[in-house]
Amino acid sequence: MPEKKMYNLYVNDEEASVVARPSDTLLHVLRDQLGLTGAKPGCENGDCDACTVLVDGKPIKSCLMLAIEAEGKHVKTIEGLKNTRIQKAFVENWAIQCGYCTPGFIMNGFALLNQHSNPDSETINDWLSGNLCRCMGYAEIKAAIKSVMTSDHADKSS
Amino acid sequence: MESIGRSVIRKDAVAKVTGAAKYTADLKTVGSLYAKLVTSPYGHARILSIDTSAAEKVNGVHKILTGKDTNILTGEEIKDRPILATDRVRYHGEPVAVVIADTLAIAKQAANLVNVSYSPLPVIRSPKEAYQQGVPLVHEHLGDYEKIAEVFPKPGTNICNHTKIRKGSMEIGWAKSTVVVETEVSFPPSDHCAMETRSVSAEILPNGQVIIHSSSQVPFTIKKMLSSIFGLNQGKITVHTPLVGGAYGGKSAIQLEFIAYLASSAIGGQKVQLINSREEDFITSPVHLGLDAKVKLGCDAEGYLQAAEITLLFDGGAYSDKAVDMSRAAATDCTGPYQVENLWCDSFCMYTNHPYATSFRGFGHPESTFAVERAIERLAEKLGMDPIEFRWKNAIRPGQTTPTQVILNESRIGNVRRCIERVRELINWEEGRRIEITPERIRAKGVSCFWKNSNIDTNAGSGAILKFNEDGTVHLNCGVIEIGTGSRTVLAQIAAQKLGIDVDQIYVEMDIDTSSTPEHYKTVASRGLWMAGRAVLAAAEDAIGQLLNVAAQVFRVSLDDLDIGKGFVFLKDNPARKLALKELVYGYVYPNGNAIGSQVIGRGSYTLRGMTFLDPKTGKGVPGPDWTVGAQAVEVEWNKRDYTYKILRAVTVIDAGTIINPKLAQGQVKGAMHMGLSFASREGFIFGPNEVVETTQFRTYKVLRYGENPDYTVDFVVTPSRETAYGLRGIGEHALIGMPAALANSLSTAAEVHLNRLPLTPELIWRMKTGGVR
Ligand code: FES
Ligand code: FES
Numbered sequence: 001m002p003e004k005k006m007y008n009l010y011v012n013d014e015e016a017s018v019v020a021r022p023s024d025t026l027l028h029v030l031r032d033q034l035g036l037t038g039a040k041p042g043c044e045n046g047d048c049d050a051c052t053v054l055v056d057g058k059p060i061k062s063c064l065m066l067a068i069e070a071e072g073k074h075v076k077t078i079e080g081l082k083n084t085r086i087q088k089a090f091v092e093n094w095a096i097q098c099g100y101c102t103p104g105f106i107m108n109g110f111a112l113l114n115q116h117s118n119p120d121s122e123t124i125n126d127w128l129s130g131n132l133c134r135c136m137g138y139a140e141i142k143a144a145i146k147s148v149m150t151s152d153h154a155d156k157s158s
Numbered sequence: 159m160e161s162i163g164r165s166v167i168r169k170d171a172v173a174k175v176t177g178a179a180k181y182t183a184d185l186k187t188v189g190s191l192y193a194k195l196v197t198s199p200y201g202h203a204r205i206l207s208i209d210t211s212a213a214e215k216v217n218g219v220h221k222i223l224t225g226k227d228t229n230i231l232t233g234e235e236i237k238d239r240p241i242l243a244t245d246r247v248r249y250h251g252e253p254v255a256v257v258i259a260d261t262l263a264i265a266k267q268a269a270n271l272v273n274v275s276y277s278p279l280p281v282i283r284s285p286k287e288a289y290q291q292g293v294p295l296v297h298e299h300l301g302d303y304e305k306i307a308e309v310f311p312k313p314g315t316n317i318c319n320h321t322k323i324r325k326g327s328m329e330i331g332w333a334k335s336t337v338v339v340e341t342e343v344s345f346p347p348s349d350h351c352a353m354e355t356r357s358v359s360a361e362i363l364p365n366g367q368v369i370i371h372s373s374s375q376v377p378f379t380i381k382k383m384l385s386s387i388f389g390l391n392q393g394k395i396t397v398h399t400p401l402v403g404g405a406y407g408g409k410s411a412i413q414l415e416f417i418a419y420l421a422s423s424a425i426g427g428q429k430v431q432l433i434n435s436r437e438e439d440f441i442t443s444p445v446h447l448g449l450d451a452k453v454k455l456g457c458d459a460e461g462y463l464q465a466a467e468i469t470l471l472f473d474g475g476a477y478s479d480k481a482v483d484m485s486r487a488a489a490t491d492c493t494g495p496y497q498v499e500n501l502w503c504d505s506f507c508m509y510t511n512h513p514y515a516t517s518f519r520g521f522g523h524p525e526s527t528f529a530v531e532r533a534i535e536r537l538a539e540k541l542g543m544d545p546i547e548f549r550w551k552n553a554i555r556p557g558q559t560t561p562t563q564v565i566l567n568e569s570r571i572g573n574v575r576r577c578i579e580r581v582r583e584l585i586n587w588e589e590g591r592r593i594e595i596t597p598e599r600i601r602a603k604g605v606s607c608f609w610k611n612s613n614i615d616t617n618a619g620s621g622a623i624l625k626f627n628e629d630g631t632v633h634l635n636c637g638v639i640e641i642g643t644g645s646r647t648v649l650a651q652i653a654a655q656k657l658g659i660d661v662d663q664i665y666v667e668m669d670i671d672t673s674s675t676p677e678h679y680k681t682v683a684s685r686g687l688w689m690a691g692r693a694v695l696a697a698a699e700d701a702i703g704q705l706l707n708v709a710a711q712v713f714r715v716s717l718d719d720l721d722i723g724k725g726f727v728f729l730k731d732n733p734a735r736k737l738a739l740k741e742l743v744y745g746y747v748y749p750n751g752n753a754i755g756s757q758v759i760g761r762g763s764y765t766l767r768g769m770t771f772l773d774p775k776t777g778k779g780v781p782g783p784d785w786t787v788g789a790q791a792v793e794v795e796w797n798k799r800d801y802t803y804k805i806l807r808a809v810t811v812i813d814a815g816t817i818i819n820p821k822l823a824q825g826q827v828k829g830a831m832h833m834g835l836s837f838a839s840r841e842g843f844i845f846g847p848n849e850v851v852e853t854t855q856f857r858t859y860k861v862l863r864y865g866e867n868p869d870y871t872v873d874f875v876v877t878p879s880r881e882t883a884y885g886l887r888g889i890g891e892h893a894l895i896g897m898p899a900a901l902a903n904s905l906s907t908a909a910e911v912h913l914n915r916l917p918l919t920p921e922l923i924w925r926m927k928t929g930g931v932r
Contacts, residue, residue, distance in 0.1 A: 021263070037184035038177020040403070042353045043436040047856035050353055078177035087175040091167060094821045097829060098642030099174030100353040100403030106175060125865035132856065134353050134404050135642045136825065137832035138867045 007071045011036065012080030020067050026060075027051045029067035030077060038078035038103045042132065049131040052104040053077045059111040059127075078103035085148045086110050093144035097135035105131050109145050118149055161654040161661045162884050165821035169647045169666050170401065170640060179668075181403050182373040183357040183433050190359065191220060193421050193432040194265035196255040196272045197442050198247035201511040201849025202296075203276035205245055208255060213271040218260035221424050222272065225254070228420050232387060232412070234379070236311060236318060237304040238297055239477040239514070241416045247276070248296055248476035249513045250850045251441035258421050258430055281849045284344075285471035285508035286450040288316035296476060296509035308771055309482045316509040318474060319482035321489040323503035323561050323777035331465025331500025335456025337541045341533040345525075345916035347448040347473055347512050348841040351861055354403025355439035360418035362427030368419065369429075370397045375410040375639055375681040381672050383412050384419060399670040405641040406833065407517030410682050411444045411479050440513075440854040445843070447481050447515035448473030451529035461543045463552045466498045470505040470526055475514035482507045484515070487613035488522030490562050490772070490781040494530045495574045495609035496552040501561055503777075511849045517682060519891045523610045524834060524898055531606045531899030532914055535906070545903070546587055549607055549789070550578045560785075563778045569880040570784045572813030572887070574607060576875045577789040580811040581605060584871050585791035592907050598798045601806070604903025605791045606896030611782035612683040612888070619765035620689035621676025622697040624653060626743035626758045630725065632657065634666045636694065637678030638686040642829075643890055644822040645686040649694050651818055652687075652883050656698035658723035659739070676763065684786065684888025687818070689764055691883030696762025705742050708755035712737060712746050784879055786887045788812035790896035792835070792868075796908035801920040801927070803905060805835055805868040808897065813875040815887035827893040828870045834897025836862035842917045 006019045011034060018033045027044070030036040030053065042050030044063040051062045054076040081087060086109050089095070096102050105128065112119060112127040119127070124145055133141065173179040210222040225244035231237040243254045255272050259265035282288045282296055293316070297303070301313030311318045332338070358372045368390060372380055377397035385392045402409060414432050421430040434443055449472055456465040470488055474481030489505035505526075518524075538548035553574035554560070556567050564570070581587075585603055593601045612618075622636040634653050638645045646666045654661040678690050706720045709727040713720070713735065721730050728736035737746070745755035772779035790810045796803040808831050817823050840860040844852045853859040872893075878885025898916060906913045911926045924930070 023263075031184070032186060035186065036177070037180065037186075040181075040354070041183070042355075043856055045436060045855055045857075047436075048353065078175075081176070090175045091171040094165075094168075094825055096168065096171055096174045097644070097825060098353070098402065098404040099170065099179050100181065102174050103177050121865075128864040129866075131864060132353060132861060133864070134351050134406070134833070134861070135829045137828040137870050138862075138864045139828060139870055140825065141864065 007068065009070055009075055010073065011075045012077060018067065022066065022068055024067050025063055026065040026067045026070050027062035030062060036077045036079050040100055040103060049108060050101050050104040052107040054107060054111055057111065057114065059108045078107060081106065081110065084110065086113065089144040089148045093140050093147060095136070095140040095144040101131060101133040105133070105141055113148060161651040162816065162818055163820070165819055166647060166651055166661050168644050169650060170668055180400050181354050182371050182400060185371060185400065187429060190429040190431050191258050191260060191425065192262040192265045193418065193430050194257050194262065194269040195253045195438065195442065196257070196269050196274065197438065198243065198250060198252040198254055200247055200276055200278050201250045202279040202281045203247050204279060205243060205247060205254065206275040206277055209273040210255065212273065213257060213268040216264060216268040216271065218264040219257060219268045221258045223256050223420060223424055227424070230387060231303065232416060233478055234480065235306050235309045235482045236478040241420065249511055251438065251513055252476070253417060253442060256417055256421055258425055278848055281511040282316060283510065283845070283849055284450060285448065285473045285510060288508040288510050289471055289506065296511060310774060317506050318478045318509050319485050319507040321486040321505040321777060322775060323489050323492060323501060324775065325561060325563060326500035328465060328467065328500055328502050332456055334458055334464040336459045337537060338454065338456040339533055339536045339540055340452065340454045341529070341536055341914060342452050343529045343532055343914040344450045345448055346842040347475065347515060348446045348837060348843060349440050349859065350406045350408030350446060350518060352404030352406060352408055355434040355436055356409060356414055356443050357433040358414045358418045359429055359431040360422040361429035362422050366394055368395045370395070370415055370419065372397060372399055372415055373402050373409060374399050375402070375405045375641060376412065377670050377672050378637060378677045379680055380412055380415050384415065387416070388419070396671060396673040399639055401668050402639055402641040406519040407521065407682065408444065410680060411516035413443055437854040440859065441851050444479055444516035445475065445513045446518040447475070447484060447525070449525045451526065453529050453533040455533045455537050457537055457541060461541055461548050461551050463496055463498045465500045466493055468492050468503040468530065472507045473510050473512055473515070474507040475510055475512040477514040478507065479514050480517045481515040483613065484517065484522035487781070488526040489777060490613060491523060491609055491611060492526050492530065493561055494527055495554045495607050495787050497554045497558045503561065513851065519830060519833060520610065520894045521613060521683060521891065523608065524895045527606065527608055527895050528898045528902065528916070531896065532902060535903050536912065546578060546582050546605055549605065550575055553578060553607070561777065562772060562781055564780055568877060572785070572787045572877040573875055574787045577787060577811040577813055578607065580873055580875065581789040581791050581809055584809045584811065584873060585793060585807070600796045600798060600908045601793065602796060602904050602908035603791055603793045604900045604907055605789065606899035606903065607789045608892055608895035609785045609787045610892055610895060611785050612685050613781045614679065614683045614685060616769035616771065617765055618679035618685065618689065619763060620678040620693040621763035622690060622693040623676055624697045624701050624760035628740065628744050630663065630738065630740035630743055632664045634664055634694065635675055636690050637670055637675045638690045639670060639681040640668045641681055643686065643826055644819065648687055648818045648822060649690055652691050652694050653698050656695055657701065659725050684890040684892065687886055688882055688888050689766065691886060692764035693762045695883045696764060697760040700762055701758050701760025704758045705739065708742050708746050709737050711754055783881055784887065786813065786889060786892045788892060790900045792897070792900040792904045794904045794908055796905060801924040803920065805839065805901070807869045807871065808835060809871040810893045811873045811875060812889060812892060813877050813887065814889045815877060815879045815882065816885035817874055818884065818886055823889060824872050826890050827872045830891060830893035831870055831897055832862060832867060834894035835901060838898035838901045838916055838918055840917045840919060
């Protein structure tokens with residue numbers, strides 16, 4: 001096994017020191033070392049987006065990024081979103097069942113709305129077709145995203 | 159405030175949008191070890207040798223277990239499955255060894271070094287093939303296995319269960335039939351694909367206490383199975399189940415729990431975590447069964463069904479697990495919700511060399527419904543009758559009897575005809591079933607009906623405890639797992655309604671601990687609210703009794719003079735004389751300090767009544783308390799040129815009885831429709847040589863993605879059940895049942911070809927239409 005190394009990440013606006021091997025993914029370091037279990041392993045293969053976090057504002061599949069690649073970058077996880085409109089919209093539009101896909105959808109949707117305040121359906125499909133949900137028919141998730149589109153979804157937290 | 163009929167926000171909603179929600183693999187503890195499986199690369203092979211020496215040398219490896227360390231057979235119905243394969247593997251992905259190491263990375267590295275040599279054996283590739291005479295046997299010692307009395311395997315064959323339904327007289331039925339059709343359908347096994355892969359941990363404390371954490375629908379069964387298989391006292395076992403990230407039946411099987419328990423016990427009880435990779439979750443753990451079926455139907459000149467002969471050959475895979483029950487359940491409702499006087503059905507669960515199957519949402523019904531509804535479509539066509547009218551005419555009604563000869567009443571069957579009428583309106587049937595929008599683009603509609611009873615243990619039951627806090631708030635403790643359905647929120651609504659308090663005053667933890675949580679049989683079969691609802695009602699009544707008793711003493715009145723509501727106990731004829739619940743819930747204290755009464759703890763439990771085993775010769779018996787019924791429609795736009803299609807709309811009208819929480823009910827119905835459409839349109843394992851599954855990732859095993867979903871329309875017919883809390887009915891599975899048939903019917907209409915296989919890919923339509931020649 002290769003040597004572990006200590007390095008620093010910025011996670012949810014705080015500095016965090018982690019000890020990891022070069023081959024450890026960001027997903028595992030977030031979950032195992034920092035206790036941030038909101039990002040979920042669904043496939044660890046890039047196929048489901050349940051592990052989505054933001055790295056310097058961009059949605060990233062954390063199962064496909066090495067933790068060491070995030071050194072010095074700003075990582076935001078679902079735990080770093082506080083009282084955002086999109087979180088409320090998921091609750092109010094019943095866009096949750098088992099909830100396992102929810103953090104990934106919210107992080108991706110949050111990033112989408114940061115970049116396009118008023119995306120058309122095609123843009124939303126492009127962004128969210130990577131996120132799998134097995135419980136719902138996606139209709140509720142679409143309604144949640146649409147309900148936030150025109151408003152300032154970020155509130156305080158961005 | 160009324161709690162019934164209100165879309166109360168889910169109690170777990172905030173945790174789930176903030177990342178605070180914890181699932182089994184999120185519960186990290188320091189000092190846990192990790193396990194990794196070594197699995198079979200063949201569908202069927204003899205194990206010649208297993209060499210673990212290189213793997214054992216890896217630094218950080220604690221132990222490697224193989225079949226010879228775990229020589230025990232398991233299975234809820236038939237004990238036919240070794241925990242780890244011994245001399246032979248019977249499916250691709252079967253566990254052969256398990257490595258226990260300090261970290262997952264080390265365990266994986268060592269697992270790759272375990273050297274197993276195999277000699278491939280001939281494979282059974284389909285249930286039809288399994289049924290042939292003279293083919294290899296998947297289980298030569300079938301006759302020696304321990305089994306329960308209600309399954310009927312046939313030693314010397316690949317049949318692991320045979321259910322017979324015999325009703326009326328086939329001779330009379332065929333004599334009365336002027337139009338007869340025969341239809342064969344077929345589809346391969348597929349998967350549940352819960353987004354959370356199965357995950358467990360096991361630990362044995364120095365005092366012998368066994369602690370299991372499992373992402374499961376059946377923690378109470380895990381306790382019982384560990385107890386019976388390993389000879390442990392049930393009191394020594396505690397199973398914890400936190401939130402579950404989707405299940406759909408797939409987490410009702412017990413598999414990894416046995417391996418984790420043995421792993422922990424092999425290393426002195428230290429905690430061991432075992433988490434499926436997605437690839438393992440697809441095939442190592444149980445799947446959704448496949449089917450080969452034949453349906454022969456006859457009706458008279460007016461379109462009344464007279465006879466049905468149905469043969470179901472289910473692909474249960476290499477081990478029996480719950481597939482044997484599903485094959486029985488499918489038989490009990492094999493006609494769909496139609497009146498058929500003369501019926502003959504043989505339902506077989508077959509062993510094959512495919513990953514083994516367990517419960518899947520709908521429990522055998524989506525599968526058999528696909529077969530029978532395709533036949534009905536053809537029969538109506540041959541007769542020249544509108545297929546909706548044909549279904550309406552034959553829809554089963556109170557006073558008639560089911561395939562297992564249960565006499566129906568309104569409470570048991572609801573209103574099938576009303577559901578059909580409403581679907582007809584909602585899908586705009588009048589407009590026409592097949593419309594050419596352009597010479598290339600065809601818009602077409604198809605329908606299906608569904609029904610389902612529960613088919614669970616005849617004595618299944620549920621319990622609940624309502625525990626008051628001093629301030630009058632309440633903790634609801636019950637064993638229904640929160641697998642995504644929102645059941646625990648609905649149960650809080652039922653408790654709130656009965657206790658006459660606001661639902662916000664009721665707190666529900668999402669974790670189950672089998673040592674302190676009252677048992678709920680299993681979170682399966684859409685029986686969560688059905689049974690636990692009754693238990694919660696009973697617990698609320700018990701608590702009310704205690705509250706009124708104290709209040710009666712304080713007011714010096716009799717119990718009949720009192721009522722409860724809006725947070726108070728009050729005198730019926732003078733509601734101004736009242737006591738707040740918080741003055742009573744810990745007993746009442748008089749001004750001088752004397753106390754009467756004590757902490758109010760309501761308890762309730764419930765067990766299904768009147769269920770019977772089926773007669774092995776005729777199938778006669780009561781498979782469950784009631785049927786949930788409905789009708790569905792799908793509208794597609796099919797492209798004649800490239801055979802692709804879009805699912806435009808899907809409609810479900812379900813007789814859901816009283817709706818407790820409309821938004822949650824709609825979510826369940828839409829989710830089930832979605833799963834049915836995904837299954838029918840694109841899912842199914844693709845097998846390579848030696849029945850190796852070639853599609854074990856989401857990039858090859860396709861599911862419906864965001865943007866591919868149709869518009870969903872959901873409507874309810876309300877025929878309250880007389881047996882349940884507030885008249886509710888189970889609805890968790892049902893809207894999946896008719897979707898494959900409705901989609902196949904719409905596409906068959908569009909393409910003017912009989913589509914009797916799944917998945918309904920453009921390629922299949924092209925093949926059926928052209929014979930596969932360009
Ligand atoms: S876990 Fe990262 S994409 Fe599935
Ligand atoms: S809510 Fe269960 S997977 Fe999306």
